[in-house]
Amino acid sequence: MQKITPFLWFDNQAEEAANFYTSIFANSSITNVSRYPEGAPAPAGSVMTVTFILDGVEFTALNAGPHFKFTEAISFYVKCDTQEEIDEKWEKLTSGGGQPSQCGWLKDKFGLSWQIAPPVLGELMQDKDREKAGRVTAAMMKMTKIDIQQLKDAYDNK
Incomplete structure (x- = not known):
């Protein structure tokens, strides 16, 4: 298991980005999509995080708003x-x-x-x-x- 995982902050494009990146690199896939629950700071059911593999390296993408670029x-x-x-x-x-x-x-x-x-x-x-x-x-x-x-x-x- 990988000990360090790049964690990428997106406004609201985490799933789109994960799909884009996994389409480019071999040995890549999306392994998990989690969604915001009721009462969260984003609409319930919207994508919160996406875990994906790019050529054997695990990444996590987070939809958390426009605060950071x-x-x-x-x-x-x-x-x-x-x-x-x-x-x-x-x-x-x-x-x-x-x-x-x-x-x-x-x-x-x-x-x-x-x-x-x-x-x-x-x-x-x-x-x-x-x-x-x-x-x-x-x-x-x-x-x-x-x-x-x-x-x-x-x-x-x-």
Whole structure:
């Protein structure tokens, strides 16, 4: 059993968000939906929490009103081994009003921040040859969605 579970606060889109996220990631499902009882601060029977699994990691989403919003201070890093996987996750997470940002970051339509990047990015940026690593970093800084071939070209100084 997982000891730490990301707990996401939504205004009233917890179930919609859980359905959206589980449609994007493999090995994902909604495992529980709880509803507000009579006398709660939301209409009785409306969704209170949704527990769901994204690629083996448990999350909980809460409908609790507009008091708090997501910021870039918290994001989810998604390791993508291929350009095809990067392209797929990027397209799906920016669909419906998501916003691309810089360096492989994006905000989905709910305002949650994601980093879509390949492990090779970190490997190239941490190369002992600081000149090569610097070229990779400079190339990444110009990108929104990460392009693996452009990173490799920068590393090889092409």
